[in-house]
Amino acid sequence: MDLGHITARQRQILLLLMSRTDGMTAAEIAADVGVSVRTVHREMEEIEKDLQGTGVVLLKKSGTGIRLEEETPEGMSLLRRSLLAGKPADYSVEERKILMLCALLEADEPIKLFALAHSLKVTVPTVSNDLDELEPWMKRFNLKLIRRRGYGIEIDGAEGVRRRAIGRLAEEYLDYSDLVGDGYSDTREPVTARLLSMIDKPALLDVEKTLWDMNWDWTEDLSESTYTSTLIALSVSVNRIKRGRGMEAADITGYPPSSVSVEEARDFVGRLGETLEMNFRESEMIYIAQLFEAAKTMSEISELVHADVEMVEIAHRLIERVQGRTGIPFQEDRALRAGLVEHIGAALKRIREGTRIRNPLLSPIRKDYEELFGIVRRSVDELKLDLSIPDEEIGFLVMHFGASSERLNQPEHHLKAILVCSSGLSSSRLLGTRLNKEMPQIEVLGNVSWYEAARIPKEQYDLIISTIDLPLPKDRYVRLSPLLTADDKEALLQFIQSTSFEPASRRAAVSRIEEDRKAASFERLRMQAALMNEIVSLLDGFHVYHLDNPQHDLQGTLNEALAKVYEQGAVRDAEMVKERLLERERMGTQLIPDTTLALFHTRSRYITWPSLSLFRLAHRAPLEDGAQAGVILLMLAPKQLPKESLEVLSEISAMLLRSELIELMERGGEEEIRSYLAEELQHFFNHRP
Structure with a gap:
């Protein structure tokens, strides 16, 4: 053997x-x-x-x-x-391949095949075979693997491409705990140690503090994953500059960054240079401006995820099947639908891009939710998504359904907690509902990112509960599993008992609960007013247009449609908005199945206010996959979007699954459509939890 x-x-x-x-x-x-x-x-x-x-x-x-x-x-x-x-x-197959990539990405000159084999303690044929398997990964980043007898092995690629590849390796193989925890010294994890050195972990938190202290609105709007990816890219750049691998003007490819991003990058490198005692060339500043542009774009491409008809339809069908098998009224849980739509969109993107998917909670999820796991697995398979959905993603979906099934009304709380969960929305909701169910003395205020947790004023909460290590002293938070095991509950109780909460907050507990109740009542009233204003405003601006559009020309059709919206003042730069719409269409047709109606939607800083417009086309517009649209519903919203507005747009997109509304959109009059939307949104408003 x-x-x-x-x-x-x-x-x-x-x-x-x-x-x-x-x-x-x-x-x-x-x-x-x-x-x-x-x-x-x-x-x-x-x-x-x-x-x-x-x-x-x-x-x-x-x-x-x-x-x-x-x-x-x-x-x-x-x-x-x-x-x-x-x-x-010494190394597993996976570890060996990652270490091989790290060595080649960092090398300044060719590496001899036998030297690489010796350092990894394997044979030369093994290294050759590993390189064959790694080549497709390199091609994804436009990196070329050069292998010549007597010359050695090296990667040919521009500096910016190398940096992106290093960043992607770090994103795929490092946990948030590795990145922002209070140090890493376990030499038994060679891959983690190597990657942390390549992204210059000691500098990463300095980079993060500098970025946050810039106080730009757009950084606060980034998702946790985009924010962290940007930090990794910036930190990789710092490390490369320290090692003498600076960015040259010839290395900078792609579109030139906007003047705003260039000025932001100039201010940023000025502050960061003082902190790290480094000098940044003009080419580095331009590269960083491109990173800022990419982060802003990623934030905008996330768009109206709740208005994505494909995602809404998949979530609807999945909920319907799981409800049919369990008898639990999941359809009534709007939070479940919203969570699934958001998760499914990101999950399908990961699977299509071939990103490595890990779910560290898969085994305990299967153990604690054995029956539900099987039900969700069968229900997903029945959707026939033309993709192989791994068990890791099924585990995340199970967490959404598990959280929904355990969501109960709770008695009054005594301690206020904020959650930090690395696995995203599914794990935070599961942990939150389990805490509410099993430890009702704790009120969960909400889920925040790892970088927000370190900055929330202490007086706004009593404790932080996290599923990862944080850049905070150990006495400031308690680390638990999202599944809240018996050991976790014991650790949480010990943390609460050993932590000295402010006496004033204890003495004022009763009055604080009463004040919170009153404040919550007023806040609910304010939100209801804002929601109704959004509904009225959106329906007031709704119009149906008959468009004599050019034949066989989607770009021309969108140009004419956006010109109408531009006249109303809802769009500031029609060309930029058109590019966003076309980019989304290239990812997959927006045509609603078995109809002539296509939903084109986006969020962008070039949009002034939310708008809804319907265009009946004189000539069918060509879409992706050979589809054609006879009617286009244009749903636009600005980047800065109130929660109430997003709720209304999300509800309208969910209505597009109903045959009555689709028929009205295809053939009905403007007032008829507006009346239908008004009646349904009134019902949504009255029954909103």
Whole structure:
């Protein structure tokens, strides 16, 4: 039995599983081995491959965890002897490939094949095979792998391309805890240590503080993932400059950044240069301006995610199937629908781009929600999305449904908590609902990003509950699992008992609850007024146009449609808005299935206020995938969008699943459509929780 390629950690995990015939959870293995749950899941993928043909299989079953089982009578004893006798390899296959990429991306000159093999403690043919498998990844970044006998191996690519590749590696393989936790010294994680050195972790928090202190509106509007990606890109740049790998003018490709972004970058590098005692060339400043432009664009491309008809329809069909199988009225939970629409859009993008998907909570989710996991898996398969949806994504969806099923009315709270969850909306909602259910003395104020948590004034909350390490002293927060296990509850109670909350807040607890109740009543009234104003304003500006558009010309059709909206003052730059609409259409047709109606929607800083316009076309407009639109519904909104406005637009997009409204859009009159929308939105307003 040849297990010479197995790593020391994998051998440790296998021997541990042999000693526990009843099985172990990934969290238990992680605690015993001294690594993260995420690392355990990665190792399991390799271990499953290593065990093929050994007479032993790895079983991962909900309820019992992970265990080994014999396929042949002596399989286990032979495996044990082989593990104890053999010398483990230093790296797993995945670790070896990432370290190989890191070495090539950082190298200034060709690396000899035998030198690379020696450093990774494998044979030259193994390195050659790994390079074959890595080449498609490199091509995604326009990097060319050069291999010549006697010359060596090197990556050919511009400096900006190398930086993007390093940033993507860091995004795919590092947790937020690795990036912003209070230090990393575990040499048993060579990949993590190498990547953290390549992004210059000591400088990352200085970069983050400088970026936040610029007080720009657009940085506060970025999603947590976009904000973190931008930080990684900036920190990689700092590290490359320190190592003498500066950006040259010839390396800068793509569209020139706007004058606003250039001025912002100039101010930023001025402050950062003082902090880090560095000088930034003009070319570096232009590159950073491009990073700022990319972040703003990513924020805008997220657009009206709740108005994406494809996502709304998928969420609707999924909820319908899960409700049919469980009997739980999930359709009544608007928060579930909103959460699923947002998650599904991001998930499909990850799958289509081939991004590595990890869910460190997959094993405990399967254990705690065994029946629901199976139901969601079957329901997703029935949607026939023409994509292979991995179990990791199913686990995230299960968390949304689990949170919804556990959402209950709670008694009065005594402590106010804010949540920080690295797995996104699904884990924060699950943890929030579990806290409400099992620890009603805690009121969850909401979910914030890791960088916001460090800046919220202490007087606004009593405790921070996080699923990751934070750049804060350990006595400022408690770290738990999103599943809130028994151990987590005990740790949370100990944290509460050992933490000295302000006496004033304890004495004022009763009066504070009463004040909060009164304030909440007024806030609810204010939100209702704002919501009704948004509804009236949107319907007031709704118009139906008959457009004599050019034949076989989508761009020309959009030009004419946007000219009408421009006349109304709702758009400041029709050309930029048109580009956003076309970009979204290129990602997949916006035609509603089995209709002639297409929904074109976007959010942009070039849009003045929310607007809804319907265009009946004289000539069918060509769309992606060979589709054609006879009617276009244009839904536009500014980048800075009140929550109430987003709710109204989201509700209208959900209505487009109804045949009555589609028929009206295709053939009805303006007042008829407006009346239908008004009646349905009135119903939405009256029954909104």
